[in-house]
Amino acid sequence: xxxxxxxxxxxxxxxxxxxxxxxxxxxxxxxxxxxxxxxxxxxxxxxxxxxxxxxxxxxxxxxxxxxxxxxxxxxxxxxxxxxxxxxxxxxxxxxxxxxxxxxxxxxxxxxxxxxxxxxxxxxxxxxxxxxxxxxxxxxxxxxxxxxx
Amino acid sequence: xxxxxxxxxxxxxxxxxxxxxxxxxxxxxxxxxxxxxxxxxxxxxxxxxxxxxxxxxxxxxxxxxxxxxxxxxxxxxxxxxxxxxxxxxxxxxxxxxxxxxxxxxxxxxxxxxxxxxxxxxxxxxxxxxxxxxxxxxxxxxxxxxxxx
DNA sequence: TTCGATGCAAATAGTTTGCATTCTA
DNA sequence: TAGAATGCAAACTATTTGCATCGAA
Numbered sequence: 001x002x003x004x005x006x007x008x009x010x011x012x013x014x015x016x017x018x019x020x021x022x023x024x025x026x027x028x029x030x031x032x033x034x035x036x037x038x039x040x041x042x043x044x045x046x047x048x049x050x051x052x053x054x055x056x057x058x059x060x061x062x063x064x065x066x067x068x069x070x071x072x073x074x075x076x077x078x079x080x081x082x083x084x085x086x087x088x089x090x091x092x093x094x095x096x097x098x099x100x101x102x103x104x105x106x107x108x109x110x111x112x113x114x115x116x117x118x119x120x121x122x123x124x125x126x127x128x129x130x131x132x133x134x135x136x137x138x139x140x141x142x143x144x145x146x147x148x
Numbered sequence: 149x150x151x152x153x154x155x156x157x158x159x160x161x162x163x164x165x166x167x168x169x170x171x172x173x174x175x176x177x178x179x180x181x182x183x184x185x186x187x188x189x190x191x192x193x194x195x196x197x198x199x200x201x202x203x204x205x206x207x208x209x210x211x212x213x214x215x216x217x218x219x220x221x222x223x224x225x226x227x228x229x230x231x232x233x234x235x236x237x238x239x240x241x242x243x244x245x246x247x248x249x250x251x252x253x254x255x256x257x258x259x260x261x262x263x264x265x266x267x268x269x270x271x272x273x274x275x276x277x278x279x280x281x282x283x284x285x286x287x288x289x290x291x292x293x294x295x296x
Numbered sequence: 297t298t299c300g301a302t303g304c305a306a307a308t309a310g311t312t313t314g315c316a317t318t319c320t321a
Numbered sequence: 322t323a324g325a326a327t328g329c330a331a332a333c334t335a336t337t338t339g340c341a342t343c344g345a346a
Contacts, residue, residue, distance in 0.1 A: 026345050062303050101278045119267035129292030130249045140284035144277030174320050210328050
């Protein structure tokens with residue numbers, strides 16, 4: 001489910017909906033709006049954030065529909081969810097894979113490209129035969145300004 | 149709150165209770181039993197596991213008491229909690245700091261010493277001034293046997 | 297015109313909180 | 322005997338599910 005940079009977000013939404021149809025799914029208003037919200041807000045949004053956003057234009061779209069669609073999109077590899085700490089999961093498009101560094105003190109989240117984790121991945125594979133996926137977790141710690 | 153290897157677990161429990169008293173806290177049955185359960189089971193237990201364990205000898209100890217005491221112990225640096233994935237947090241004594249590698253497929257958790265993360269920590273500090281604490285998070289991925 | 301998707305309400309899991317009571321120091 | 326800790330019930334947050342209805346293909 002690639003998203004060539006030349007596409008507008010609405011073209012990208014249409015492309016995803018076409019993929020959905022091809023998989024026996026249906027292109028509904030809720031899905032179109034949710035995808036548009038994901039493209040528009042490009043970042044760390046909770047299911048509730050996204051629900052609020054789509055409800056601005058379609059007030060009847062229920063949060064359970066948002067959850068169901070986010071799950072479905074995730075199953076298809078279109079979105080990803082991460083836990084930045086306690087509290088709600090955050091969702092984003094999976095087009096730009098990255099990990100997160102979250103300050104335990106102030107909550108600031110830094111996006112970190114996968115290659116930051118490459119040595120760790122090599123270590124884990126060599127020692128344990130374990131293949132790390134740095135996208136799923138947030139890494140806690142202390143950010144520059146909180147460390148003072 | 150060091151725990152010299154020569155101590156028995158019950159001596160270690162007494163030492164922690166003494167620390168608690170020194171901090172204006174009180175040495176209650178619930179706390180003694182909870183600490184003993186933490187020492188006995190040396191590893192990844194949920195609050196509910198620990199409650200069940202202490203309830204074997206003291207059926208009236210409530211899960212909310214367990215949560216309150218785990219929080220208190222954590223504030224004092226005696227225990228640590230981690231999230232291995234969705235579902236309940238797991239608690240352990242903080243004496244042996246380690247991170248976790250959790251298989252997204254089968255759920256197996258590998259304990260990994262902090263030094264596995266040393267290059268990642270250096271990278272994060274150099275690039276973002278971010279000080280990683282690898283204990284708080286679990287690292288998802290795929291274990292040796294699931295990778296096949 | 298079928299069956300996938302939705303809205304709603306209710307259930308669920310994990311954890312936290314308010315408050316009267318108990319027990320440690 | 323003061324006030325820390327407890328037991329209990331109820332609240333709370335994030336998420337999931339059952340079911341009747343709606344709507345896309």
